[in-house]
Amino acid sequence: LVETDHATLIRSSSTGKAIGVSVTVPAGVHTISSAFYGTLEVTSVTLPEGVTTLSPYAFASATYLTSLTLPSTLVAIGEYAFDSCSLLSEIRLPAALGSVGAYAFVNCVSLADITLPGSLKELSPYMFSGCTRLSRVTLEEGTEKIGAYAFSEATALSEITFPSTLTSFGEGAFLATGFSSFTIPDTVREVGSNLLAGCTALTSLTLGRGLSVTPAGICREATALSSVTIPDGYTAIGQSSFYGCTALASLRLPDSVGEIGSAAFYGCTKLTDVSAEKLTAIGTEAFRGATALENFRLPATLRTVGVQAFYGCKVWKDPDLSHLTSVGKQAFYGCDGIRTADITGLGSYLAEGVFAACESLTEIRFPENLTVIGYGAFTNCTALKSVTFPKHLRTIGGSAFVGCVSLSSIGWNDGLTTIGDSAFAYAYSLRELKLPDGVKTIEGKAFQNSESLLTVTLPDSVETVGNAAFSDCPRLFSVTLSSAMTELSDELFAGCTDLAKITIPDAVETIGSGAFDGCETLSSVTLPLSLNYVKSDAFNACAETLTVSFGGTSARLLAAQVEEDGNILLINAILTFADKEGKS
Template sequence: MKSKRLLAVMLSGFMVLGSMTPVFAEEVKNENTNDNAVVSEEQQGTDINNSEEVNDNKETVITDKYEQDKTSEDVKAEENTSSNEPSKTVKSSSKTSKAVVTGQFDEATGIKFSYDEDTKEATLTNSDNFDPDGKGIVNFTIPSKVKVAGGSEEYVVTKLGAGLFSSGGMGNIEEITVPKTIEMIDMMALGEGAKLKTIKFEEGSQLKTIASYAFSANMVLENMDPIPKSVETIGEQAFSLCIYLSPFSFEEGSNLKSIGEYAFESVGAASSQEFKELVIPKSVTSVGSQAFSGVANVEKVIFEEGSNLDTISPSMFYQCPKLKDVVFAKSMNLKTIGNAAFGKTAITDIKIPNSVETIGRGAFVECSELASCTFEEMSKVKTIDVSAFQKCVKLKEIVIPKSVETLGGFKGCTSLADITFQAGSKLKTISNQAFMESGIKGIKLPKSVETIGTLAFYDCKDLAIIDTEEGSALTSTASDMISGCENLKTFRITNPNFINNCNNLGKVNDRYDSAKIDGFTIIAHKGSDASKSSLYQYYENNTDGSWVFKTEGVCHGPDEVPSTKVEPTCANAGSITYSAGTCACGNEVSDEVTLEIPATGNHTFDKTVVDKTATCSEKGKEHKICSVCNDIDYDSYKDIDMIPHIFDKTVVDKAATCAEEGSKHVECSVCNTKKENSDETIGVIPHKFDKEVVDKEATYTEEGSKHTECSVCGTKKEGSDVVIQKLVKKDESNNNNNNGDSTSNGSTVTNTGSDKTSVNNPQTSDEMNMVLYVLLGLVSLGAVGTVGYKIKKRNI
């Protein structure tokens, strides 16, 4: 066994020697490499010098060339100076004057163009030479760049000139693409395409202006990409007579500002395609009259939220037969709905924004499906003009805002039975024919009304009563105001100064000899026996014996009965009681009379409603309401300022340890906003010295050592080093005398009890180790000698 181990050790020694040789051989090889490196550096130095010489020569050549060019330019300058001939092309230094070259033909398409020498921008001007080979181009992309035949300069096409493809110039083109470089399409530039069905705009279009008639009279055009968002102006009749184009739209994010008159008039009139909705961009500020009139298939019009349009122009959507729904933007500051703006459409209901001040003549004329018309609270509308809602035959009721001063426009509304005026009405004038031929059954005129026009209630067959509020300002009416009101039974006038000039009052029609209405009643001031009121005189002169004249609720004594007055509010009428006595008209009244005091309509907006509570991160919202009737003041909506932050929350950014400081800051407990300059340092915490670490294990021959350190950071506790006593060997033979506690001589260790007994022979082991040490030493000496010899030999 020993011999085998010895053999193994010797073999290991030879292997060590064998492995050493390549190491030193590598070192020799490196020496050769260094020698080569020296040579390479010397050669490199030569190359660098040569390179510098070449560079010097190159600079010389360049300098010479510069001098030659400069000399040449000087010669040319002298030649130009001495020449009497002007330059062929002279560019102006002025920004307002440009050198424009006309009459050029594009090499690729044959289209005629002009270009600006300063900007290198081109305008396509004529298509006479387009498709010279008669290939019958069907799909055509307008060139974004053009150049003259044989030339190298390219010009960017930014404008399509007037009449570019007019008069049949498109030939067989069915689809045309407008490149993104185009900024303007001039009059009739892409109009009159006999076969043109599709128009496309290249993505990223820079188009700003579509001029008048630009696409007009494309009689078979069916499809068009959304009008690019870059477009700012669309001229009058730009798309007129495109009778099959349906639908059309504007690209989202449109910057469109102006739409000209008749721009889309009758577009799609011959199409059967669905056209669900048309969105008018919020950027639009001006739309010409009849801009969308006759657009046949559009069903819904939406004014984009944030709309800047303040006027619906005259006839803007007139005769759009399928238009059922109009949605005004909530934030829209619309002031005027123009004459015939939505006339002859299929609108079913409409809500007028409270910003509107004028509803023009015929604005909703002949909207035969209109069943509901309402006004937003706090409406500012002042004028509902003549025929505004004429022949809206399904409209059954309407509430007139108190802001209205002039009222007309319900002629021919045969289903309109109920009309109500908001309390506190400011109405002054009821226009000619305002309710002519309507289905109105009764009306109580606001006390503010001063004038009622001719034929205002003409031929209202169901009208049974005309009443006026207490304190009415009405002093007279047109002579034929109620002509043909054959069922008018009651006429009540509260103004003691009323002068009657209505000759057909109480008669079936306006003929002088017309039959009288049976049981006709007049409630008015009577006057004194010496000075009878105008209405009482009319009664006396025209009664057929069935007529009735009353003063109840009209005539009253001069004195108020104490403590009987009930003040009216914005929503509710009040009352007042007068004692018996002589009325202002001269009539003697024998009893107390209680009269109604009309509701004021004057809200007291002194109650605040919070719609959204303000926080330290977001503004709130609030508005005012009337403390009496809870009506909303729609002009009172406003923001509530943000509240201060509540900086009562401490946040630890980095926890402190016994080795490192920590950090913390203060933030708002509501929104977590960090308080400025609130960063603080957290001091280090005490060490936790509860970890025992053995530095050196004790053996039977040597003592060990240990210390205490922090279990968190590993810092050693000062003065914590402790000696570990040497191990004590146990001897079985001494077990009975000293219980195995005596010191062993180190030759034998015996484990007693249930442990197995282990006997070691260190002498045998030590002898084997000695042999190995000797052999390794000899091998090492031999290797060193060999290497030394090789090195010495190489040096020789």
């Protein structure tokens, strides 16, 4: 039934189409090459004593193979040797076996129980991956390492016996297996990432004393995990260790833990209680989406909170932030339970979006040395009524306080130079704006849609005011502009329906497009002698009778370029010049 090339079995000579052929390999054969690869008729094979090696793919895709007898002399099995032997339900590995190649038993979906001899020091990568009926594994004394993804997607695997010699788990070794509880032996010193990721039946994890950091992604998306035991001596929670563990409700970290890694508890939607007494750092997205987090007292030792670390922790109330020295972008975004932000320990820069959408925030205590408030830092803090800026503040970033609809009182500092785009847009409750000397730049839409704003006074230090900076402030009636301004930007006061008169400073040369568009009560305008250019729609939809005062001669005003589109009211206005009065 076989052909041999000296001591190597080259191929099986069975060529019939009937299923049920049994093959006994004759004595004298030492190596089995890919002899049975893809056979569809062989169901049983007996190998003689003396065989030492099964080459790669030796029995791969032998779909109907159900019985295999291996000799005690076998020392090596090649990669993919039994790949997709889908009916092979039992195999006894000899005690002398020293090496098994990667993927050796991959997708042996009928294999239910396996004992691995201690002579096998290391289990190769993907060795039993996809063995979906494998429920029990025994590792005998001597085995030291389990390779990457060795048992991954062995979805029925729920029982395993580890030897005292075991020291290492490879990446994803038990990914998507069926364990309900898992204990890492104390002898294990090395664990790769994603060890138990996707183990949706896992409810309990006990970490071993041989480690000091919870492995990255160890229980990532283990959605039933509810109990985690971390022994003393651990110094950190690794990256994504418990990412998406949606059943985890409480956790106590030993005092030895100083750091929580990025995304460690991301999406733990039932996590309500965390105890950690000696933390110094919390990483990026560490608790992002932990929407039930309520009881977590930040210890006085904590200094650093990473980007989006507590993003969306809506019910977490009034953590003590006073001891923090570094906070990342959007670190507390959407933390609706924060009412007081004492950030006096921070440095000169406040990160972007750090308290955005904190809808209960009513008090901010800034650090004395703060110079920059980053983009969107307090966006949509709808309960914030007042704010006082520290003396060294230079820049308020774009959208910093946009949507702070209750903000009515602002304590400006003398050192401020720049107000960013949309910085105070939609500040519905702000009634008066009197900026301090020193402000040079107000960027576009800075105070747009401030519905209650009545008066604006800009100091003479202001040089630039961006497009639409005060647009759609319908109650604004009094404006004092800076003498240093040389241009009124596009749509600067568009939609300010109560603005009845305006005096444009002497240095202004250009009035931008739509600058006063829709100022329907604007009836009195004083133009400067410096004016050279009026863009389209600058005075569109203003009062039907517009009176314009000009300090120069009619000839000087006529020398200025006025675009006709949308400026018919200006062109037909009642004009007062230094030399005469009348219609243009």
